[in-house]
Amino acid sequence: MSITVIGGGSWGTALGVLLAKKGLEVKLWSRRSELAGEINGARENQRYLPGVVIPAGITASADLEEALAGTRAVVLGVPSHGLREMVQTIAPLMGDSRLIVNTAKGLEEGSFLRLSQVIEEELGEKHRVVALSGPSHAEEVARDIPTAIVVAGRNRQAAEEAQDLFMTPKFRVYTNPDLVGVELGGALKNVIALCCGVSDGLGFGDNTKAALMTRGLAEITRLGVEMGAQALTFAGLAGVGDLIVTCTSMHSRNRRAGIEIGKGKTVEEAMASVQMVVEGVRTTKAARGLAQGQGIEMPIIEQAYRVLFEGANPKEAVVKLMTRGKTHEMEEVALNSSTVW
Numbered sequence: 238m239s240i241t242v243i244g245g246g247s248w249g250t251a252l253g254v255l256l257a258k259k260g261l262e263v264k265l266w267s268r269r270s271e272l273a274g275e276i277n278g279a280r281e282n283q284r285y286l287p288g289v290v291i292p293a294g295i296t297a298s299a300d301l302e303e304a305l306a307g308t309r310a311v312v313l314g315v316p317s318h319g320l321r322e323m324v325q326t327i328a329p330l331m332g333d334s335r336l337i338v339n340t341a342k343g344l345e346e347g348s349f350l351r352l353s354q355v356i357e358e359e360l361g362e363k364h365r366v367v368a369l370s371g372p373s374h375a376e377e378v379a380r381d382i383p384t385a386i387v388v389a390g391r392n393r394q395a396a397e398e399a400q401d402l403f404m405t406p407k408f409r410v411y412t413n414p415d416l417v418g419v420e421l422g423g424a425l426k427n428v429i430a431l432c433c434g435v436s437d438g439l440g441f442g443d444n445t446k447a448a449l450m451t452r453g454l455a456e457i458t459r460l461g462v463e464m465g466a467q468a469l470t471f472a473g474l475a476g477v478g479d480l481i482v483t484c485t486s487m488h489s490r491n492r493r494a495g496i497e498i499g500k501g502k503t504v505e506e507a508m509a510s511v512q513m514v515v516e517g518v519r520t521t522k523a524a525r526g527l528a529q530g531q532g533i534e535m536p537i538i539e540q541a542y543r544v545l546f547e548g549a550n551p552k553e554a555v556v557k558l559m560t561r562g563k564t565h566e567m568e569e570v571a572l573n574s575s576t577v578w
Contacts, residue, residue: 239261239262239263239264239307239308239309240256240261240262240263240264240308240309240310240311240312240402241263241264241265241266241304241305241308241310241311241312242256242263242264242265242266242312242314243266243301243304243311243312243313243314243315243323243327244266244267244313244314244315245265245266245267245268245269245272245273245276245282245285245297246285246314246315246316246375246513246514247282247285247286247375247376247379247513248314248340248375249265249312249314249315249340250265250276250282250285250286250289250291250375250379251286251289251375251376251378251379252312252314252340252378252403253265253291253295253312254286254289254291254292254295254378254379255378255379255403255405255408256294256312256402256403257291257292257293257294257295258292258294258381258405259405260294261294262294262296263294263295263296264295264296264297264298264303264304264305264308265295265296265297265298265304266297266298266299266300266301266304266305267297267298267299268299269299270299272284272297273297273298273299274297276291276295276297277296277297280292280293285375285513286375286376286379289379289380301326301327301330302330305327305330305331308335309335309336310335310336310337310338310398310399310402311327311331311335311336311337311338312338312340312369313337313338313339313340313341313356314340314341315341316341316343316514316516317341317342317343317344317345317352317424317516317519317520318343318345318346318514318519320339320341320343320345320352320355320356321345321355321358321359324355324356324359324360325359328359328360331360331364334363334364334365335364335365336364336365336367336395336398336399336402337356337360337364337365337366337367338367338368338369338388338399338402339352339353339356339366339367339368339369340368340369340370341516342370342420342423342424342426342427342479342516343424343427343516343519343520343523344424344520344523344524344527345523346519346522346523347523349523349526349527349530351416351417351420351421351424352368352420352424353366353367353368353390353416353420365390365392365394365395365398366390366391366395367388367389367390367392367395367396367399367416368388368389368390368416368419368420368423369386369387369388369399369403370386370387370388370389370419370420370422370423370474370475370479371384371385371386371387371423371474371475371478371479372384372385372386372474372478372479372481372482372483373386373479373482374482374486374488374489375488376488377488378408381407382407383407383408383409384407384408384409385409385410385411385474385478386403386408386409386410386411386474387410387411387412387413387419387473387474387475388400388403388410388411388412388413389412389413389414389415389416389418389419389420389475390414390416391414391416393412393414396412396413396414397412400412411473411474413470413473413475415466415467415470417461417464417465417466418461418466418467418470418471418475418476419470419475421457421460421461421464421466422457422461422470422471422475422476422479422480423475423479424516424520424523424524425453425456425457425460425520425524425538426453426457426476426479426480426483426484427483427491427515427516427517427520428453428491428517428520428521428524428537428538428541429449429450429453429454429457429480429483429484429537430480430483430484430489430491430492430495430517431491431492431494431495431498431515431517431518431521431541431545432449432453432495432537432540432541433446433449433450433484433485433492433495434489434491434492434493434494434495434496434497434498434499435495435496435498435499435544435551436449436495436499436555437492437495437496437499438495438496438497438498438499438500438551439499439551439552439555440499441555445555446484446485449484449537450480450481450484452537453480453537454471454476454477454480456535456536456537456538457471457476457480458471458476459533459534459535460524460527460528460531460533460535463531463533464531490511490513490514490515490516491515491516491517493510493511494507494508494510494511494515494517494518495507495517497510497511498544498545498551499551504518504545518545521538521541521542521545521546522542522545522546524538525538525539525542536558536561537558540554540555540557540558541554
C-alpha cells in the first residue's frame, strides 16, 4: 500500500521525500503535468525545492485517480484557500476509510472554519482526519535537518497512526488531542509573521519583533481558549514553536512578504515578489472576522487587517498599537485575582 501526497509544492514534496526515505511508496500528485514529468525525469522539483534529490520511491502524477488508487493514507499539501475544492474533487475517488493528514495552515474565508472542519464537511465521518503542524520549513525537512512537529486529531488512534507514519530519527512527531488549538496556532502565527516582516521592513529592531511575537501569542491564546482550545497548546510546538520559526526565518513566505510591505510595496506587489502562496494575508481577514464574531479583542490582528485591506500606513498602525490604553500584561489573571499590590 502506498501513501498519496496531494500537492507538488515545497511542503508536499518535502513530506514525500521524508516518507520515501523511510522506504514507503509515495504517489505525489501535482496539478501541473510538466512538474510531475520533471520530478519523474530529473528527480528534482526545481521551482519549489531546488537542489533536493527526489528519491526513487516517489512517483509523480497529474492524474488524481491514478494517484489515489490503492493508498492507505492521503496527505493534503494544498494551500488553505484551495482545500475545499480539492477535497470535493477527491471525495468520489476515496473509497474505503483512510487516514487524511492535512498540512495546510489557515482558516477558510467567509465561513471562518478550521481546515479539519472543511475536510469533514466534504468527506463526512468515514475517514480519519488529523492535522500536522509545528515549526517545520520544507527546505530544512527535505534536507534531513532535525525537526519536531505535532499531529492533532479528535481520534487518538488516528493521531498515533500519523505519528508512526512520519516519525524518523530526523523528524520527531508528538501527538496532541487539542485539534482546535493546534489548527488555530498554525493558522494565526502567519498573521503575526507578516507583522514581524513589516516591522523589519520599516527598519525596527529585535525589541519590536519580540513585542509582536509575545503579544501576538497572547491574542492567539485568548481567541483559542474562547473557542475551546487548551492554553498550554499555545506554549507548545504548534503555538510558540511555529511562531518563532515563522517570525524569524527568511524561509518564511509571510515574513518575506511583510518585509516588502514595510518597505512600501503594495500587498499585491509583496505577494508577487515571494512567488509562492502567502497564507497570512487571507488568514488575517478570516481571523479578524472570527475575533469579531467571538467578541475577542485582538489589536495586532486588527491593525494587520487595516494595513492589508484598508490601505492603512504601517507606521501609523504601530503608533496605534503603542498608544492603546494602558492595561495589565495578563488581563484575565488581573481581573480574577485577589492579589493586592
